[in-house]
Amino acid sequence: MAEWNQPLQVKQVTFENRIVMAPMLPFGWPEKDGGMSEKTLAHYLKRAGKGMGLLICQALLVSPENDLLDRAGAYKREHLCFIKKIADACHAGGTRFFAQLAYAGFDASGGGGRKVTELSTEKMAEIGRDFVHSVRLLKEAGCDGAELHCAHGSFLNAVHSPIENTRQDRYGGDLEGRLTLLKEIIEGCRECIDDSFILSCRMGWTETLEGDIALAQAMEKLGVEMLHVSGGIPADRSLDIPEDFPYNAFVYTGTRVKQHVNIPVTVVNDLQTLRRGNELLREDACDLIAYGRPFLADPDFALHAAEDPDYIGCRKCKACQFRTDGDRCPGPPARK
């Protein structure tokens, strides 16, 4: 049982509080050569160290391959500079900083893209090495951890999914086989994951809660040190949520996973207010509470929520403007 403002220690990394800014790519703000534009950097610097225990930046690419959106990456030494700037700003304000990592071009949640069955065994191994290289760069840039993007139909999510991954080689087969690439990534990162650096996974749900629990436990066994639970493959699934559970299926899944693992679990999606997130912490249903759009609409969401736990940062527009051009976000509703 915890309160939002109680610290959490994972190895030698202390999170000053339990509020997390979830990873969010501001779509429509093109970057160049995998670097981060002044505009995107300013977006992060405006939020860094502003009252959250952990800030996780958008999925940075581990390689320029398949990048149709001109996204920022973490695959060249030149990228260390912007990552370091965000890390330093976070640390100056008492916030821990993770960067999320992803491999582009796969969207098994319905957006098209390539299939993991198209890749040769050697290519799979090469992508694994790209992840390891990026994790090393994050560590060098001063991040407190890396979050491997294994949710939302992303590449690693597809590799872990029995629906998408019907490969016949060592990267496919049963759950253990489908986690071979993750195992290789973790083994490759061993020497850079010390007590001051955390390896986390954003885990995507499976077809069933039993499948989610099995996946989470297998990830923990491989050495994943924190889990951030979100949607996966299939993108929609029917789930019997108790009628008196006042949160959605994403959060419910995270709370169920939490009961079956020994590593910290972050829940996310439509938590909206600090009061709602804090209830979950009090019930020991999770360890950290993540907010996405509230931080997009209001860079000071955590500071405002600390003053008023019912503060709502985001208007929940039908289509979030940050999915096309964040400049059009109307910002937070007027405060009472």
Ligand SMILES: Cc1cc2nc3c(=O)[nH]c(=O)nc-3n(C[C@H](O)[C@H](O)[C@H](O)COP(=O)(O)O)c2cc1C
């Ligand atoms: C504009 C936008 C971009 C996003 N980009 C990412 C991303 O890069 N990686 C990721 O794992 N989730 C991404 N997400 C999902 C968020 O991390 C979060 O799970 C989602 O917004 C639900 O939380 P919320 O209801 O508090 O906004 C994105 C969400 C939005 C709105």
Ligand code: SF4
């Ligand atoms: S106010 Fe609207 S555009 Fe802004 S973050 Fe919220 S949903 Fe997105």
